[in-house]
Amino acid sequence: MANALINVPPRAKRGEIIEIKTMISHPMETGYRRTQTGAAVPRDIIRTFVATYNGAEIFRAELHPAIAANPFIAFSTVATESGTLTFQWTGDRGFSETASAPITVE
Amino acid sequence: MSRQTSRREFLRAVGGAAAGLGLASVIAVEPARATPASMQEAIRKVVGAAQVQTGRVKLDLPPLSENGNTVPMTVTAESPMTAADHVKALHVFNEKNPQPDVVSFRLGPRAGRASVSTRIRLADTQTVVAICEMSDGSFWQTSANVVVTLAACLEEA
Numbered sequence: 338m339a340n341a342l343i344n345v346p347p348r349a350k351r352g353e354i355i356e357i358k359t360m361i362s363h364p365m366e367t368g369y370r371r372t373q374t375g376a377a378v379p380r381d382i383i384r385t386f387v388a389t390y391n392g393a394e395i396f397r398a399e400l401h402p403a404i405a406a407n408p409f410i411a412f413s414t415v416a417t418e419s420g421t422l423t424f425q426w427t428g429d430r431g432f433s434e435t436a437s438a439p440i441t442v443e
Numbered sequence: 444m445s446r447q448t449s450r451r452e453f454l455r456a457v458g459g460a461a462a463g464l465g466l467a468s469v470i471a472v473e474p475a476r477a478t479p480a481s482m483q484e485a486i487r488k489v490v491g492a493a494q495v496q497t498g499r500v501k502l503d504l505p506p507l508s509e510n511g512n513t514v515p516m517t518v519t520a521e522s523p524m525t526a527a528d529h530v531k532a533l534h535v536f537n538e539k540n541p542q543p544d545v546v547s548f549r550l551g552p553r554a555g556r557a558s559v560s561t562r563i564r565l566a567d568t569q570t571v572v573a574i575c576e577m578s579d580g581s582f583w584q585t586s587a588n589v590v591v592t593l594a595a596c597l598e599e600a
Contacts, residue, residue, distance in 0.1 A: 355555075401542065
């Protein structure tokens with residue numbers, strides 16, 4: 338159901354700072370809204386986002402209901418070696434999604 | 444019965460319904476609000492006893508936002524990002540959403556540059572505060588005011 342979009346440059350020079358952009362489709366239901374009948378809509382958000390580079394954690398974000406729907410996160414990292422960048426989103430109701438992208442470092 | 448509803452009756456019915464809805468929303472839909480005090484408390488929880496200095500961190504937010512449901516935000520900190528001197532975390536807080544926390548980013552020397560962008564929700568015109576945690580244990584802060592035309596969190600599901 339969930340659909341993750343990631344943008345990692347396919348190749349980079351060693352030591353270069355690369356920008357990584359990620360977005361995932363998710364309602365990020367705050368838990369503060371009510372339906373027309375007054376029933377509270379239960380919270381359903383992504384709690385954490387973790388990025389790893391060849392298995393080593395490089396970035397982590399703890400999200401709260403104040404993050405807009407379809408969370409977009411852009412950050413940077415130093416291109417150290419060729420390999421894989423893996424991204425994982427975890428949240429309420431057992432939500433878990435992973436995506437990965439290869440990178441070639443010259 | 445084939446009697447048509449008169450304009451007066453119609454208006455009375457609609458007005459009554461609207462008043463009812465308005466009243467109901469005043470009673471039911473008023474979630475707890477974060478206040479400047481609760482924001483200070485949330486900040487205290489992150490910084491502990493450390494003193495928070497002003498500067499070294501930059502918060503990019505539009506001064507006027509048409510839609511509080513998605514406000515682009517960039518947090519940048521001045522740091523060489525070396526193993527000895529880097530940004531450990533960037534935290535963002537707000538005053539008037541239902542809860543004061545917005546987001547916490549954890550980074551390290553491998554980030555290369557301490558700059559993170561995302562999109563946030565703002566329930567009202569308010570001040571947003573960014574706190575930067577350095578590897579030497581110091582904390583730096585900055586704030587930005589955003590005028591919000593259409594508030595987030597209030598619409599019915």
